[in-house]
Amino acid sequence: MEARHEIIARLRRVDGQVAGVIKMYEEGRYCIDVLDQLSAARAGLEAAALLILEDHVNGCVKDALEDGAGEAKAAELVSAVRRFVRSV
Numbered sequence: 001m002e003a004r005h006e007i008i009a010r011l012r013r014v015d016g017q018v019a020g021v022i023k024m025y026e027e028g029r030y031c032i033d034v035l036d037q038l039s040a041a042r043a044g045l046e047a048a049a050l051l052i053l054e055d056h057v058n059g060c061v062k063d064a065l066e067d068g069a070g071e072a073k074a075a076e077l078v079s080a081v082r083r084f085v086r087s088v
Contacts, residue, residue: 017041
């Protein structure tokens with residue numbers, strides 16, 4: 001459960017960053033500064049995604065391997081990683 005708390009904390013931090021970016025843009029702040037903050041928010045999302053992936057491997061995938069359903073869960077994992085990699 002510790003991973004869950006860390007993931008939620010990271011996502012809340014990103015939520016605050018995005019709110020800050022919106023405010024910056026509404027206030028007409030310098031575009032490069034807005035882009036820099038967007039980049040930071042994106043990095044935060046990517047870090048959260050990797051933690052979620054790690055949690056999935058250590059939980060769902062591990063359990064599936066122990067239950068004899070590893071092949072299907074591995075295929076699902078590979079598909080999820082492919083989607084994630086394409087999106088970044």
